[in-house]
Amino acid sequence: AQSVTQPDIHITVSEGASLELRCNYSYGATPYLFWYVQSPGQGLQLLLKYFSGDTLVQGIKGFEAEFKRSQSSFNLRKPSVHWSDAAEYFCAVGMVDGGATNKLIFGTGTLLAVQP
Amino acid sequence: GAVVSQHPSWVICKSGTSVKIECRSLDFQATTMFWYRQFPKQSLMLMATSNEGSKATYEQGVEKDKFLINHASLTLSTLTVTSAHPEDSSFYICSGKRFGGLAGNNEQFFGPGTRLTVL
Numbered sequence: 001a002q003s004v005t006q007p008d009i010h011i012t013v014s015e016g017a018s019l020e021l022r023c024n025y026s027y028g029a030t031p032y033l034f035w036y037v038q039s040p041g042q043g044l045q046l047l048l049k050y051f052s053g054d055t056l057v058q059g060i061k062g063f064e065a066e067f068k069r070s071q072s073s074f075n076l077r078k079p080s081v082h083w084s085d086a087a088e089y090f091c092a093v094g095m096v097d098g099g100a101t102n103k104l105i106f107g108t109g110t111l112l113a114v115q116p
Numbered sequence: 117g118a119v120v121s122q123h124p125s126w127v128i129c130k131s132g133t134s135v136k137i138e139c140r141s142l143d144f145q146a147t148t149m150f151w152y153r154q155f156p157k158q159s160l161m162l163m164a165t166s167n168e169g170s171k172a173t174y175e176q177g178v179e180k181d182k183f184l185i186n187h188a189s190l191t192l193s194t195l196t197v198t199s200a201h202p203e204d205s206s207f208y209i210c211s212g213k214r215f216g217g218l219a220g221n222n223e224q225f226f227g228p229g230t231r232l233t234v235l
Contacts, residue, residue, distance in 0.1 A: 009157075042228055043120060043209070043227050043229065044160075044211075044226040045226075046223055049223065090159065102148070102165065103150075103162055103165065104160075104224060106160045108158060108159045109159055
């Protein structure tokens with residue numbers, strides 16, 4: 001069965017420090033992978049996505065993620081965290097049905113706190 | 117672009133009453149809309165998928181008679197929680213998928229969510 005695992009429920013980093021959020025997936029075919037960020041009172045915002053091609057994907061707000069098929073991972077990284085990055089981050093895998101991504105399966109999320 | 121709104125953002129109701137939540141795509145046509153439920157400190161769980169003009173497809177374990185979904189136009193979908201009970205209290209989130217585009221490149225755009233509290 002398809003699933004997404006985010007091993008870290010809560011992470012605290014200092015402002016300016018680097019960040020890596022882990023995501024592992026289980027999916028039988030080539031995955032469509034997404035990272036979303038959820039801030040209080042706001043909808044989920046797409047940070048980046050991977051469909052094919054270059055396995056290092058650049059996103060908004062300085063985030064990047066690397067798809068590693070051998071490890072079934074799609075970890076999110078940022079070289080220098082800003083206080084405004086404090087939020088909850090969700091990794092998701094898209095299930096493909098007839099060539100179109102129809103459903104998203106989400107991980108349990110990682111809550112990021114940023115210390116001054 | 118690609119903004120989705122939800123109304124209301126927060127609702128409190130008495131047990132046994134019905135509550136309707138609206139989801140609108142403001143600047144694009146959403147041929148498909150999704151409804152999710154999110155429990156505190158948990159992930160988003162897909163409840164149902166609705167295509168404009170068709171009956172919604174519910175995920176296993178979701179009661180279709182309790183969670184009525186209508187997708188009457190390309191910009192509006194509604195979720196009605198019928199005979200609500202305290203266990204239905206949750207955060208409900210909708211998303212819309214834009215019409216057209218390359219197959220596989222179907223990003224979902226999410227609404228801000230609706231907090232339902234049933235007393």
